[in-house]
Amino acid sequence: MVIRDTLPEDAKAVAALVDAVARERRYLAATMGFSPESTEAFIRSVRAAKGVHLVALLDNAISGWCDITPAAFEGMTHVGRLGMGVKAGFRGQGMGKALLKAALTRAFALGLERVELEVFRSNAAAVHLYEAHGFLREGVKVSARKLDGLTDDILLFAVFQSCNH
Secondary structure: OOOEOOOOHHHHHHHHHHHHHHHHHOOOOOOOOOOOOHHHHHHHHHOOOEEEEEEEEEEEEEEEEEEEEOOOOOOOOOOEEEEEOOOOOOOOOOOHHHHHHHHHHHHHHHHOOOOEEEEEOOHHHHHHHHHHHOOOOEEEEEEEEOOEEEEEEEEEEEOOOOOOO
């Protein structure tokens, strides 16, 4: 497995991966992905904002991503927002852990002091991953999602530069 910076030319593969994970209707807020053009613009905007966008490759195929986007508002530029996903069939093999560790290390080296995220309570594997890497649960949005006849809470987490991850 290789973890590296996402390149603009990765946009088509990243867009397809995000779409595949979104269409599972379990892990992301979106239920479908974004165009390669929108994905490329997002990758470029994250990099321009001094954020982090990484991909994980297995056998030269992009199988996971992690991004941390710095907040743009004055007084909040020390905060980044994390998003990530791993392709079905590759979960539970350490790819998410490797992406998360690399992204946090890079984000804190770039000057971020706090990284926050939201995760569905039903995503127990992700909740465990974040807690194992020093994320603190800061709150709950009760019944925040109703999809396909199921209601789910959204858990709010954050980790700070001073924490071990």
